[in-house]
Amino acid sequence: MGGYAPWNADVAQQLVARLSGLEGAMLPVLHALQEEFGYIDSAAVPLIADALNVSRAEVHGAITFYDDFREGPPPARIIKLCRAEACQALGCESLVAELARSRGIVVDQHGAADLVVETVYCLGNCALGPAALVGDQLIGRLDAPRLMALCDGAAPARVQELPPGAAGRAAP
Amino acid sequence: MSAATTRVFVPVDAAALSVGAEAVACAIAAEAAARGLCVDIVRTGSRGMLWLEPLVEVEVAGRRIAYGPVAAGDVAALFDGDFLAGGAHPLHLGPTDALAWMPRQERFTFARVGVTDPLSLADYRAQGGLAGLTRALAMAPAEIVEAVRASGLRGRGGAGFPTGIKWKTVLAAEAERKYIVCNADEGDSGTFADRMLMEGDPFVLIEGMAIAAVAVGATQGYIYVRSEYPHAARTLRRAIVAAERGGVLGASVLGSPHAFRLEVRVGAGAYICGEETSLLESLEGKRAIVRAKPPLPALAGLFGQPTVVNNVLSLASVPWILAHGAEAYAGVGMGRSRGTMPVQLAGNVRRGGLIELAFGVSLRTLVEGFGGGTLTGRPVRAVQVGGPLGAYLPEHLLDTPLDYEALAAVGGMLGHGGIVVFDDRVDMAHQARFAFAFCAKESCGKCTPCRIGAVRGAETMDRIIAGEDRPANIDVLRDLSHLMTDASLCAMGGLTPMPVMSALTHFPEDFDPPALSAAAE
Numbered sequence: 001m002g003g004y005a006p007w008n009a010d011v012a013q014q015l016v017a018r019l020s021g022l023e024g025a026m027l028p029v030l031h032a033l034q035e036e037f038g039y040i041d042s043a044a045v046p047l048i049a050d051a052l053n054v055s056r057a058e059v060h061g062a063i064t065f066y067d068d069f070r071e072g073p074p075p076a077r078i079i080k081l082c083r084a085e086a087c088q089a090l091g092c093e094s095l096v097a098e099l100a101r102s103r104g105i106v107v108d109q110h111g112a113a114d115l116v117v118e119t120v121y122c123l124g125n126c127a128l129g130p131a132a133l134v135g136d137q138l139i140g141r142l143d144a145p146r147l148m149a150l151c152d153g154a155a156p157a158r159v160q161e162l163p164p165g166a167a168g169r170a171a172p
Numbered sequence: 173m174s175a176a177t178t179r180v181f182v183p184v185d186a187a188a189l190s191v192g193a194e195a196v197a198c199a200i201a202a203e204a205a206a207r208g209l210c211v212d213i214v215r216t217g218s219r220g221m222l223w224l225e226p227l228v229e230v231e232v233a234g235r236r237i238a239y240g241p242v243a244a245g246d247v248a249a250l251f252d253g254d255f256l257a258g259g260a261h262p263l264h265l266g267p268t269d270a271l272a273w274m275p276r277q278e279r280f281t282f283a284r285v286g287v288t289d290p291l292s293l294a295d296y297r298a299q300g301g302l303a304g305l306t307r308a309l310a311m312a313p314a315e316i317v318e319a320v321r322a323s324g325l326r327g328r329g330g331a332g333f334p335t336g337i338k339w340k341t342v343l344a345a346e347a348e349r350k351y352i353v354c355n356a357d358e359g360d361s362g363t364f365a366d367r368m369l370m371e372g373d374p375f376v377l378i379e380g381m382a383i384a385a386v387a388v389g390a391t392q393g394y395i396y397v398r399s400e401y402p403h404a405a406r407t408l409r410r411a412i413v414a415a416e417r418g419g420v421l422g423a424s425v426l427g428s429p430h431a432f433r434l435e436v437r438v439g440a441g442a443y444i445c446g447e448e449t450s451l452l453e454s455l456e457g458k459r460a461i462v463r464a465k466p467p468l469p470a471l472a473g474l475f476g477q478p479t480v481v482n483n484v485l486s487l488a489s490v491p492w493i494l495a496h497g498a499e500a501y502a503g504v505g506m507g508r509s510r511g512t513m514p515v516q517l518a519g520n521v522r523r524g525g526l527i528e529l530a531f532g533v534s535l536r537t538l539v540e541g542f543g544g545g546t547l548t549g550r551p552v553r554a555v556q557v558g559g560p561l562g563a564y565l566p567e568h569l570l571d572t573p574l575d576y577e578a579l580a581a582v583g584g585m586l587g588h589g590g591i592v593v594f595d596d597r598v599d600m601a602h603q604a605r606f607a608f609a610f611c612a613k614e615s616c617g618k619c620t621p622c623r624i625g626a627v628r629g630a631e632t633m634d635r636i637i638a639g640e641d642r643p644a645n646i647d648v649l650r651d652l653s654h655l656m657t658d659a660s661l662c663a664m665g666g667l668t669p670m671p672v673m674s675a676l677t678h679f680p681e682d683f684d685p686p687a688l689s690a691a692a693e
Binding site: 023024025026027028030031052054058061062065066067068069080082084085086087088089090120121122123124125126127128129131133136137138139140141 | 186187189190191222223225358359360361362363364366367392399400401402403437438439440441442443454455456457458459460474475516517518519520521524525547556560590592593594595598603606610613614
């Protein structure tokens, strides 16, 4: 995460132009902009509208409909914590409570903090929950100590280095 | 480098990675290098025995020997125990195909998952891949459609609509351009079969889509994958490139006059996109607002053109059906549920994972037999079958067979085949409240029963949980549920009452304030 380029209208224009020939180009364009800049700058809206021959309202509508798209720069670190039923069955809500209790972190609260823990509904790791996603790295059998380590900035892969034989066996 | 090269298999499936498979693969490579041993580490999908992940397999005399769950820290000891020759070690499990879960399964769709390198087209062919497409290319379109109809295959996404009928409608539609759309927006909690298949054997999905394209005369396909599945999207993209290079996709499908191009599109965090018309809106680049039906997507789907929209598992079942014959597929199952279902065991379960079996097996066999009960060791209190819109079933209904009609008869649904297990600490009133809250969060907002009903439902559950005028509020709950079921535009609002009403029916004590206040003490 992090390492995004600062907003640049020329780069954005090129990205939009490269993808605008696709059928139904809106989502690919929005994803490409967000991958480049970390969010979709409001200045991108007229560029997209022009290139795709739609109204600015339609672009704004798409950006705001989908949870993934951000309208401002992202925090340095995002932990997506699954709170759907299969992870509920393994106590993900106690992790939410623990975040609040020991770190004062309120899930889904976006402020000035470098770290945001976001709710996600299902990461497809339902047999090895509770699950979280950090960047592109999926984490299974999450428990409070490992979640706190992630909050402290531990690399997900390092968090996965468990004592011998412990992987996949940890009980909640 | 004198010793022969030993093949070692380490999954690259996201679930296996989530518990450290990458570190294990690295440790094996490093340890082998340090000891001067030759190993060929093959990255595969997962066998589906997820509680054993990372599951490492070693090929010894043509047979695979399993070790698991392996942590990176175990690797040196595995080498000490000569695991490359199948040697003894506390993590030694024996031949993979003889492990308790494996011989009892009927792996049609998942035959290669966990076995082959997901990105090797040569591996795919060697294991029987492309036989179905090759056969289809020698058949008339109507014959392909008839084979799919005769197999009894029904939509595995949840609705259970006969796949062959859908294809027949698209075949009969006249249009310049037709589409094959794969619904890979697997948003239901407790389900991961699509993900495992896309990561473990993407070519079988590509082959299934190519067969669909040849059958109905489509030239363009899209796989709409949810953004929560970055590994699956990456694997699919690489597999599509390999399939293009191998002549499976492109201007000529396997040398035939049929052109078929395929593209991956990634969603953006909207559960509603699992609903087919909202998925089409999203593919068109719009807000994913559900469409009214008719017109059916088969007649006016993507960009208004005739479109096959099928779930990953439906499409991935087709190559087997074409290769082995519709009768062979229809020959297993029960009642009107023919063939096999990849079941996903999830939540609080000791042995979770994916099991592909003919329809008809009981929930009890799955949860207690395969699953071994709860992970916490406490009694099973409820299982939710079919995702967030599926029913919560109590222990005494576990003898219900896995079958579309049998589950409907007990007020539930099969959905996408996910089973989430809860132990006796679950509070069913809170689960009912969550069902409404989830619907409120994920509703597209087009129809009033869903948009407003979900919010009112959560508020009503809050009152019931707080013990406010319970009988009157339960009446409101029932009335609201009837209304949402009858008047919602799609399954999101229409099925949200299913988990709610099943919780109320089977666990009324949790909706009773005295019981709640007693539990809180």
